[in-house]
Every structure is written in structure tokens, then in C-alpha cells.
Amino acid sequence: MRIALAQLNFHIGNFEENTQKIINHINLSKNEGVDLVVFPELAVCGYPPLDFLEFNDFIARCNHAISEIAQACIGVAAIVGAPTVNPRSEGKNLFNSAYFFENGVVKQIVHKTLLPNYDVFDEYRYFEPNSEFKCVPFMGKKIALTICEDLWDVDDDKMYQRWPMDELIQQQPDFIINIAASPFSENHAENRKRVLHRTASHYKLPVFYVNHAGAQTELIFDGGSLVMNRDGNVVNELDYFREDFRHFDLDWVKTAKFVPFAAESAFSSHPEVTISRVYSALILGIRDYFRKMGFAKAILGLSGGIDSAVVYALAIEALGPENVLGVMLPSQYSSDHSINDSVKLAENLSGRVVEVPIQNTVNTLLDQLNPHFENKPAGLTEENVQARIRAVMLMALSNKHGYILLNTSNKSEASVGYGTLYGDMCGGLSVIGDVYKTRVYQLAEYINRNQEIIPQNILTKAPSAELRPDQKDSDSLPEYDVLDQVLFQYIELRKGPAEIIAQGFDSALVNRILKLVNTNEYKRYQTPPVLRVTPKAFGTGRRMPIVGKYLS
């Protein structure tokens, strides 16, 4: 039996494109002598469809696509993820399902049992969990067909009460198929293999696993589909961060020995590997955001600092130098090196850059407002005006020429609210909003791994917003290496103040940082979607009250 894994990039709600892509790969499979081709979870509509699932019209279009796909399955069988309607009046209206097609018809439908409802996942919002377990018979074999999370609840902190494989194993299946929509985070590849290894080796069954490849706004699907033998060793894995299609003979998989592949060995947990992965994920995230929004060109402000330099380099890699415009927007507080370093950066990347001074506009605006300032001393207000005038200019260029503005805030700044709402916090997409400042430096070093792209001076100068004379980030914030450690403990590990202080951090500092994080929730509520590269990014995966009064 020959089984193909179709690791594809779907577009949410784009039924025409998604259906055509599925049918093309069914036809391709037939031509290559494949018996069964497997597509990812909710492939028909794209993942995550979110509240589109609540529209009957959207479900009707899913069903229409399913009919078309069924008709294509002559001479080859297929498994495709799609929502199905729950026929019972009790429970949620839908199931998250896997269709099994054979001989031009729907032969069986399997529903997802374990519905993730944490971090970025809201599957209980839409779906009823499965409660009936039946293997899929095919060519004399029995398939244990599961959907993503169905294989995942294996940690010590079990979130669910039942375990679908324990039900299916009683029917003596021959192998496991898992169709997934499992978004990237920096160590997700290892976790995925660990989880699938435990399943394969525990049940002594080969596993065929297929994931999405492609980004949907903040979520980046990294592919990494794979085949495991019954000892839980990876015998083949598909490419990461791009579409891929491969097929495997079941008998070969059963007996294949584990051979470490180049791709496999590259996925250890070395810090450099993590950074290279984050880099690839961000590139895919930018590229798919633009393509799926129907845009080609990006604009961003170049301050002379490391954040905008890194985003500029990422954007050029993702979209091409001809499609990225860097704008230098100096004020009276901008240092000469800000301009020189940005120009050098652009030269290194053959990138486009223009200069638009802001001081005249800032002065005109402040003159106009001055009668209403009641002689209060200049300060934060005037700093914010500079950042906001820059945003108005960037958005004007964006509107005039059809650019999308890229946001360049990093996760450290976003955490403590060190940024101006409607100023440097603007943009259609936050590229490095899930990357702490200390890791932005690592990204810059990675970008410079073969030659100097980001000028050395940008890497070595002290971070500054340049909104007042001789300003340094360290005037307002702790040094980033300390700040980032405390933020990681609080945001990623959800430690309380006492636990963090017990690790040796200064208690006043910890309390100040946690208070800054919590009182700046109102700013993050209005910031652009953030490309998610850690297990806890700002955005839909982290939901905090704005009027809360906890640690604040």
C-alpha cells in the first residue's frame, strides 16, 4: 500500500483555491501509483477558520467542496480534514472531522476527540468532541485515523479524560494516520516528535503524520510532516516551512531502519538551530501575510536601531529588495549614525531607502497645541508626538503607494509598554513582537552569519528611542538581559512575583516589571497581529483583562 502525505499551504475560506489544490494532488497521487493520499486537518477551509464556522453558508461551501473532492477520488483514496454538521440536537453544532473517500464517495467520517482549548486554540467554541471509535478499513488493513490533538494529551498534566488511541487499539489497527494543524513555536518540532514517538512506540504501530505548511496571520505552520516506524523512529520527514508532497510504501515504513537525516539532525535544540528556525518562520510569516492579503510591497521606518534593521532584512528576504521601502524619519534628536547606519544597511541588501525629516511637522503641530498645554514642561507628550508624526508619514506613503506598514516593536518593549501607541506601535503585522530584545541580537547575528548585512555599529550601539537628547533605553528600563529573563519567567512560565524574586532577582525590580506588563495591556490590545514563534505570544494566545488590578 502506497501512502502519500500532502503538506500544503491552504488559505482560510478560499474554497476555490483550496479545493483545486486538493484535487490536483489527488490526481498527482493517482498518476504516481499512490493508493491513499492524506491532507491536513480542516484542509478544505484552512486553519483556523475561527467564527466563519458559525455561518451556515461557510459550512455549505465546505460541503460543496467535499462533494467535488469525493468525485475526484476514483482510483485513489483520500483523507481530507473538514468540518461536519452534528446531526444530534444536543451539543455543539459541528465536528472537526476527517473524511475518508474511496471510489468517488465518502466512505467514512472520523471526528476529533480531543479539542484543544488553550493558548491560541478555541476548538470547544465550535466543535463537539467525538465519542465513537471505529478504525477505517482500507485494502485489507485497518487505519487508526486521528486528528492532531487526539495524539497529544500524553504529558503529566493531562488536560482530557479519555485517550482515543486506547479505544482504537482494541480494534487492532495496522497503522496510525494523524492529520494536523499544529502551529510553529521555537521548540515545537522536538515536542511533536516526542509525542509521536511515545504513541508509535507504545502501540507498536507506524505513524503517518501530515501538517499544514504556511502562515495564517499570526500562526505559522511549519510543515514537518513525517513517517515513523513502529519503534517510534522517524524514517522520513517532509520539508519545513514550505509545501511538500511525498509517498511511502507501508511495508517499507514497517521495516525501515532509523537513519538520521540531514534535516532531522539539524533539528536538535542547539540555540543556533532555534534562531535559524525562528528566522525561517518569520520569513514565511511575512511572505504569506502579504500574499494572502493580496499585497506585494512593505514599508517600514528605519531608526538606525537593531529592531528596524532586522525587520528590514527579514522583509527583503521575504518579499525581495524591490518590494521593501525603508524610510528614515530623522528629528532634531536623531544622531548622524542613525542615518549613516541605515543607509549602509540598505546598501548591503541592495534595498530601497528614502529620508523624510519630521521636525517641521512636529514643530508646526506643537505650535498649534502650545496654547492648550498650560505651560506644562515638555516631556513624554513631545516624545510621543515625534513617534506619531512618523507613523502618519509612513501610513501616508503606505496609502499613496499600496504598501503594508511593518511594525518593528520587539517583545521586550511590547511587554513593558515601551512604545508609542499610534506611533511606533503601528503596522499591519508585527514581525518581531514575539522576539525578546536579547534574541533580536541573535537574529541579527544569524542574518550576518555569512557576511555583514546589518552594520556592526547597529549591533554595538546602546539601544535608544532618540526622542530626547542623549536618551538611552536603559534610562527607563532595566538592562535587556535582566529584563528579558524576568519577562520570560512571568509571560512564558507564568511565575508569580515571589517565585521570580526567589530566583535571585531584585524584588523592587521584579514588582516594577510585572506592574508595567499588566498596566500596558491596553496598549497591546490595539497593536497589530504578532507572528508567533514562542509558545506564548501576545495576541489571541494571551488574553488579559484591561481593567484588571493584579500586580499593578
Added chain:
Amino acid sequence: MRIALAQLNFHIGNFEENTQKIINHINLSKNEGVDLVVFPELAVCGYPPLDFLEFNDFIARCNHAISEIAQACIGVAAIVGAPTVNPRSEGKNLFNSAYFFENGVVKQIVHKTLLPNYDVFDEYRYFEPNSEFKCVPFMGKKIALTICEDLWDVDDDKMYQRWPMDELIQQQPDFIINIAASPFSENHAENRKRVLHRTASHYKLPVFYVNHAGAQTELIFDGGSLVMNRDGNVVNELDYFREDFRHFDLDWVKTAKFVPFAAESAFSSHPEVTISRVYSALILGIRDYFRKMGFAKAILGLSGGIDSAVVYALAIEALGPENVLGVMLPSQYSSDHSINDSVKLAENLSGRVVEVPIQNTVNTLLDQLNPHFENKPAGLTEENVQARIRAVMLMALSNKHGYILLNTSNKSEASVGYGTLYGDMCGGLSVIGDVYKTRVYQLAEYINRNQEIIPQNILTKAPSAELRPDQKDSDSLPEYDVLDQVLFQYIELRKGPAEIIAQGFDSALVNRILKLVNTNEYKRYQTPPVLRVTPKAFGTGRRMPIVGKYLS
């Protein structure tokens, strides 16, 4: 047996204030001869605590508050909502629970069975559903103690598989207590009574229902706690939109006849009643947002149009005329009546208003950008610049004097993206973002019910953004009475294009509107939290893909 309902306004995460408020009302109950005082769902931490629930430190503080509250319960019993830790390793880590305190200790803990996970609710994200049912014995009676949604799944479209009252009734309880956190929407009061009526009359048991009163950013809790006799008739209800505390003798409730109260009869479904409710909800929403954020003063732009006039009037009612500053920001396209009408509005309300012209700043900025515009004709870019310069000015005044900027976009505009991101879409809070334009007029008429507050000219002039000569909203948009009907069908009722067109709307128009709604998701992602007054507001209750390609 005397039972008190403590309908209070809690502040999320403010354990000190919440605990003190609970203990004060326990002491008050004791003084007034109450046997049992009942507080709302998750009263200890405030509702919704969102992802704070994932912090062990937050749960520890809940538990600490519970210990303090228990000690206060000498001579009076109490029921208080709080999270509790699930002792089993399987399932979610927490329960959403009701503590029953008697004689200074925790006597029993009841967990919530039906966990809402739709619209603004995410309870499956945190909580494991209850599966054990046991009435609470007290003074020789048995209480069927339930939590909010536990009594709600009575519609034809049942979302759950079990029904807690069917379990509890087998133990022959004497009455029902329901502790709730049930947010306002325009017809929620009728729905609540209908649901509670079905429960009381079906089981032939009196119901004591207690809700929160107060707003938590977008969610407004309207109180409306009540007591029902065993026929399902309301025999008393607490105030709406404010804290209230009343106690009732159980025997009186059992035998009390239904007498329509003034408050009760006011809550029929007349359109005027709905508008008066929406008005009260918005006032509470503004007031609590400012108080809980620790701010007193609001600023907003006054365009001379109806939206900003209504928000100005609401803000003055909520915060007092001395705490609200209206700013007129005329450009070369502003008509004289825009200024005159706004000045008259301010006079009618004894409100503060200042004028800051924007044209010089706009011209300076456009001069600076002109070399980069490549001689493209003036258009949307220049319109957006005006809106954004206004925002920079408003934010500068806000920063300088400690105002929060109020957003004045209505739901019709927000739906179709008729607004400038980082321009008129700015603000800390969107006051009327869940009010369609046609209902903004009704709100204005309600505000004018006793005397002219909003000048007649504002009510009668054609809506215009005044961003180019003689511009009218109707140049770009369908007339609002048609637009709002189509939007209601799509957003509130989730009808597809075919269903809406079948109602007699022009098909090109319907397709254009639906496309506008879906392609402007990226703008709504970055807008301020919206005070929720309908069952489907923009914000956390409506989650849509940004890169989706459905009807777009």
C-alpha cells in the same frame, strides 16, 4: 430563613477591595438578621479573570481571600463564587466554583457544570466541568446551588449533553440559588427572566438569582438580580446598572404573589425601553472603565456630527462636565456649522470645548511628503492624513493632561471599515462601536427626551466625514437604513449572501457590503475595546481571520 442577594461591582484581580466588599456585606447581613448571603460567580477575583487564572499566584490569592471570608462567616452563612483547584491530574486544572461557608469554615464546594464557550465566553479554556451533584443542606432545607450557565441550556439548540437541575432535583431540594456573571445585551433581561421562569415553573421551586453590577472593559454587567416564586413569577428584582443589596424571607417568597413592579413593567421590549437600557449600559461602561483604570478625565474630538455629539453627551453624564473636554479640529473642508453646532452642544451640557485647527500641520506634513508622492493625484491618502493629525493632537492633549481619549466610531462604520486606522479609530474605549448608525440617532433622541441637548441641526444634517469638499457618507456607502439592515443580517444573524439577497436586498449591494466587512477585519483588530450592548459586538466575542478569503 432570610436570604440576602449581594449584587456588587467587583474589580478583576483587586483582591483587597473585593474581599473587603464581601466581608462588609457579610457583616451587614449579620446585622440585619440574614441567615444566608449570596454573592455572584467568581466574586472573589472579578469576572472575567481571563488568563490570570493560569497564574498559580493568582489562584493562591483567591484562596487567601477565601480563608479571610470564611472567618467572617460566624453567625451568618454565605455563598461566594471563586475558582478552585481540580485535585485530579486529568482534566483542566480548575473548577469554576461556589463556596458555601458556615460557622467560620468552608462547608461545601459546588462546581459549575455547563461551561459557556461561545461569543465572549471561554470557560473551557480554564475550567473542568462538574460531574458530581449534591444539594447544600442548610437550616433543615436543601439548596440546589447552581452557577450561571447551569440554568441556561434550555433553548431548542442545546449546546450541552446534561442538565444539572435534572440531577439535583432527585435530591428534592427546597429552592434554587444561581450565582451568575451574565453580561448585558439589549434584550438580555427578558432572556434571563424567560430562562429562570422555565426553571422555576418546571421544577416548582423558588429561585434566588444574583448577578454582578458593573463593567469590566467591554463587558457590562447590568445586575437585575431577582427572586422568583415557584410559579416562575418575579416577586422582587434588584436595581439595574448599579450595586444593590436586599434580603428576603424564604417563606414569603414561596407564597408571594406576582405583582408587576415599576422596574419590571419597564423591562418590556419596547424600542424606547431598549434604547434607555443601552443608554444606561453605556454610562456604566464609561464610568467603570475610567474608575477601574484609575482615570477621571476624558477627551474626544467633536466633528459636528452625531456620533461625537452622542459620545460627548454620554461622557458628560458618566464623568461630569468638568471632566470631559471636547476638541474641535477644523480643516479647510470643515463647514461653519460643524463648529457652531459643537459649541451649542457644549453650551447645552455646560461642557468644556476647545478649538485646534489642523490645516497648518497637515500642509507642513504633506509638503514634506510631496517629493515622495510621485505626482499621484490627491485622494484617500490626504483624507487619512487629516484624520491622523487630529488623532496625534488629541493624543498629545491626552498625554499632557492625563485624559483618556474616547473613540466615537459607530458599529456601521466599524463594520465596513469607513474610518481611518490611527485616525478617528483611535481611543482607549469605543463607546458606541456596538451601536449601528440608525440607533445612534435613537440614542440622540433619547438624550434629547426632555430638552434639546444635541442641537437639532446635528440630527438633521447629512452624515459627512468632511475630509474633502462637499463629501457625504452616502458618496461611499449605501444609505444607513439599508446598510444597517444588511449588516444586522450578516453580523448578528450570521446569514449568508444568498439568504440576505432572498429577503429582497440588491445582490450587488449585499455582496459589496459583506466584502467590506470581511476585508476590514485588519482594521478592527487594532481598534479599542468596544462597550458591548448587543449579543454580537466586535471584540473578543467575534473572532475572524484577517487573511481569510471568504466573501471577499
